[in-house]
Amino acid sequence: MLLGPGDDAAVLAAPDGRVVVTTDVLIEGRHFRRDWSSGYDIGRKSAAQNLADIAAMGAEPTSLVVGLGLPADTAIEWLDALTDGFRDECALAGTGVAGGDIARSEIVMIGVTALGDLGGRPPVTRSGARPGHIVAVAGRLGYAAAGLALLRAGLASGAVPASEGVPGTGGVPGTGDAPGEGAGGSGGLPPGLVALVDAHRRPRPPYAQGPEAARLGATAMLDVSDGLLQDLGHVAAAGGVGIRLDPAALPIPEIFAEAAGVLGDEVDPLDWVLTGGDDHALAAAFPPDVRLPPEWTPIGEVTDGEGVQVTGHPTTTTGTTGGWDHFRT
Amino acid sequence: MLLGPGDDAAVLAAPDGRVVVTTDVLIEGRHFRRDWSSGYDIGRKSAAQNLADIAAMGAEPTSLVVGLGLPADTAIEWLDALTDGFRDECALAGTGVAGGDIARSEIVMIGVTALGDLGGRPPVTRSGARPGHIVAVAGRLGYAAAGLALLRAGLASGAVPASEGVPGTGGVPGTGDAPGEGAGGSGGLPPGLVALVDAHRRPRPPYAQGPEAARLGATAMLDVSDGLLQDLGHVAAAGGVGIRLDPAALPIPEIFAEAAGVLGDEVDPLDWVLTGGDDHALAAAFPPDVRLPPEWTPIGEVTDGEGVQVTGHPTTTTGTTGGWDHFRT
Known part of the structure; x- marks a missing residue:
C-alpha cells in the first residue's frame, strides 16, 4: 500500500x-x-x-x-x-x-x-476447459453446508462472543486451525462437529492455490460459492463442454456421516459435497499431462457434450444458463 | 477493461x-x-x-x-x-x-x-499546502445545498420518472446540460430554480480538473463533499497550516438570491457556498506562481496558523479533527 x-x-x-x-x-x-x-x-x-x-x-x-x-x-x-x-x-x-x-x-x-x-500471468477465466482435461478441486467441499444444516436444526446456536472469537490483538491465527477456536458458540454440539459449524462461520479458501494453479497451466478456474455442480456448470457452459465427475473421487470426510446421523436419515452427505456453497474451494481444469500437487484432488474430467454428469447419479441441468436444479430432484 | x-x-x-x-x-x-x-x-x-x-x-x-x-x-x-x-x-x-x-x-x-x-504523477494528497499558496476551486459550490433546501421546503417534489430521466438508450447526455433534463420532478418550482434541484440530484464534478491540477503542480487537493469550510479544514489540519478565504472572491450565483427569496429571509446564500456539501467541486492549493486556467477560481490563500478563516466573518473550529461547527453559530 x-x-x-x-x-x-x-x-x-x-x-x-x-x-x-x-x-x-x-x-x-x-x-x-x-x-x-x-x-x-x-x-x-x-x-x-x-x-x-x-x-x-x-x-x-x-x-x-x-x-x-x-x-x-x-x-x-x-x-x-x-x-x-x-x-x-x-x-x-x-x-x-x-x-x-x-x-x-x-x-x-x-x-x-x-x-x-496477476504477476505477469494471463487471468484464468471460466472458459478454457477442453475435452480430456482433468477437473480438480483444492480446499473443502460441503463443510459449510453441513455446519449450516447443524445451525438450522438448532443443534448449534449462539454467536461466538467477540472476546472469544478474536485470537489476541494484532496476531494472525495461523490457518485458523487452533483447537477450540470458535467453540464458544456451538451449544450442545458433539465436539467432533464443531469444525463444521466453524466452517460455515469462517471458510478457508486455499488462496495460494489460485496463483499456483495458474502457474501449473490451469485452463479454467472458479471458486465454489454456490455448490460444485452449479459452479462447474458455469465452467461447462463457458467452455462449451461437458464435465463428468467420479463420485468415488469426491472427498467425503467421515465427520459428515456423524453430522448426518445427528440430523436424521433424510440427509445424504454427498448432497453437501455436490451442492453446498460457501466453502470457497477452488475448482479448475488442467491439461491431462499436468502433475498436480497434493493440494489438488482430481474429481473428474472434461468431456464433449454439455452440463455436469455425476457417474451413477441422476442430475438435471436447466440448459445453458449454468443454473442447476437441486441435485436429485 | x-x-x-x-x-x-x-x-x-x-x-x-x-x-x-x-x-x-x-x-x-x-x-x-x-x-x-x-x-x-x-x-x-x-x-x-x-x-x-x-x-x-x-x-x-x-x-x-x-x-x-x-x-x-x-x-x-x-x-x-x-x-x-x-x-x-x-x-x-x-x-x-x-x-x-x-x-x-x-x-x-x-x-x-x-x-x-495516476498517469505517472504523484498522488495529490491533502497535506501539501504551504503558507503563501493559493487556494482555488473548480466546479460548483452550494448548488446542491440550495436544491436540497428547496426539496426540504416542499417547493420541489417528486422524483423524475425513470422514462424522463433517462436520456435515450446508450447515449451520454453531454455534460448533463440539456434544458429541461429532470424538469419532470420539480413540481411548481419557478423554472430558474430547477437547475438547483437538478444539482442536488446530479452533481457535476469537474473530473478533468483533477489530473489538470496535478499537472499544474497542485500541492493539496480534495473534493468538497461535506462543505467548503469543513473540507478545507482537513487540508489545513493535514498540512499544519491555516487557510484564509476572501468572501468577495467566492462565486455566489444570482440564482441563489432568488432561491433564498422563495425560501424566506432566514437564508443566507453564503451559507450554501461555505457549508453546503454534495456538489463535489475540487478544492486545491497551488504555489503562488502557478497560472490557473479559467476553470479554477482563486478564493483565498494558505497562511501560518491553523483552521479556516473567512475575512470579516466569525467562524469557529473544533480543533484539529477537521470538524467544524456550523458556520456562524
Whole structure:
C-alpha cells in the first residue's frame, strides 16, 4: 500500500500493469445472522469470499476496501471484532484493508471490493476447459453446508462472543486451525462437529492455490460459492463442454456421516459435497499431462457434450444458463 | 477493461503500475430518497461522488464496481434507470462499470468502488499546502445545498420518472446540460430554480480538473463533499497550516438570491457556498506562481496558523479533527 486510509482515496501498487477487481454485497439475515456468527466471523467470511474470487483468477490479492452500513446501536466492540476479522482474513491471504466507508443503516450491510495482481500471468477465466482435461478441486467441499444444516436444526446456536472469537490483538491465527477456536458458540454440539459449524462461520479458501494453479497451466478456474455442480456448470457452459465427475473421487470426510446421523436419515452427505456453497474451494481444469500437487484432488474430467454428469447419479441441468436444479430432484 | 463482467473478477489496465481506489456506501433515506430522486439520478450521483474522489487524487478514473442491496419489489425499470445513470456518469468521467453484485435487502443500499490511474504523477494528497499558496476551486459550490433546501421546503417534489430521466438508450447526455433534463420532478418550482434541484440530484464534478491540477503542480487537493469550510479544514489540519478565504472572491450565483427569496429571509446564500456539501467541486492549493486556467477560481490563500478563516466573518473550529461547527453559530 503506497498511500493508506485518510485521503480521498488510497494508492496501491499494481506492478503487473493490470488490476483484478471483484465486489460482493452481504446483507444481514440473508448472508449472515448476528446470532449465528460473531462480528469477527462475519468479517472473516466477508473478506474470504472476495479474496477467493481474486485467487480464482490466478491472482494474488493486493488489497480490500470495505463499505459498511451499520445500525445506530451497533456496539463498538462488535465493529472492532468485525474489523479484526477483516484484518486477519486479509493477512491469511497476504494482504490488508486499504480503506472503507461507514454509514448508518437499519440492518448490517457489508460491501467488499478486493483487488489483486496477476504477476505477469494471463487471468484464468471460466472458459478454457477442453475435452480430456482433468477437473480438480483444492480446499473443502460441503463443510459449510453441513455446519449450516447443524445451525438450522438448532443443534448449534449462539454467536461466538467477540472476546472469544478474536485470537489476541494484532496476531494472525495461523490457518485458523487452533483447537477450540470458535467453540464458544456451538451449544450442545458433539465436539467432533464443531469444525463444521466453524466452517460455515469462517471458510478457508486455499488462496495460494489460485496463483499456483495458474502457474501449473490451469485452463479454467472458479471458486465454489454456490455448490460444485452449479459452479462447474458455469465452467461447462463457458467452455462449451461437458464435465463428468467420479463420485468415488469426491472427498467425503467421515465427520459428515456423524453430522448426518445427528440430523436424521433424510440427509445424504454427498448432497453437501455436490451442492453446498460457501466453502470457497477452488475448482479448475488442467491439461491431462499436468502433475498436480497434493493440494489438488482430481474429481473428474472434461468431456464433449454439455452440463455436469455425476457417474451413477441422476442430475438435471436447466440448459445453458449454468443454473442447476437441486441435485436429485 | 481487459476482462469484463461474467467471471469471478474483472481485469483492468493499470498502466501506471499503481492503482487509486476509493469506496462509498449510500443508504436509502440517509443519502438519497427515492421520492426525491429517480433511479437514474441516484445512479448518476452515486457514481459521481466516487469518481470525484479519484479525480481529487489527480487521477483519471479507470473503472467502477457497484454492489447493490435491493428490496424484492424493486421495479426492473428502476434498476435499469439506476444502471443507465451509473453508465452515463462513468462516461462523463471517461470510464465505465466493470462489474457488480446484487443482493436482496429491505432498503436500497449502494456500495460503489472506483479505481483510477495516476498517469505517472504523484498522488495529490491533502497535506501539501504551504503558507503563501493559493487556494482555488473548480466546479460548483452550494448548488446542491440550495436544491436540497428547496426539496426540504416542499417547493420541489417528486422524483423524475425513470422514462424522463433517462436520456435515450446508450447515449451520454453531454455534460448533463440539456434544458429541461429532470424538469419532470420539480413540481411548481419557478423554472430558474430547477437547475438547483437538478444539482442536488446530479452533481457535476469537474473530473478533468483533477489530473489538470496535478499537472499544474497542485500541492493539496480534495473534493468538497461535506462543505467548503469543513473540507478545507482537513487540508489545513493535514498540512499544519491555516487557510484564509476572501468572501468577495467566492462565486455566489444570482440564482441563489432568488432561491433564498422563495425560501424566506432566514437564508443566507453564503451559507450554501461555505457549508453546503454534495456538489463535489475540487478544492486545491497551488504555489503562488502557478497560472490557473479559467476553470479554477482563486478564493483565498494558505497562511501560518491553523483552521479556516473567512475575512470579516466569525467562524469557529473544533480543533484539529477537521470538524467544524456550523458556520456562524
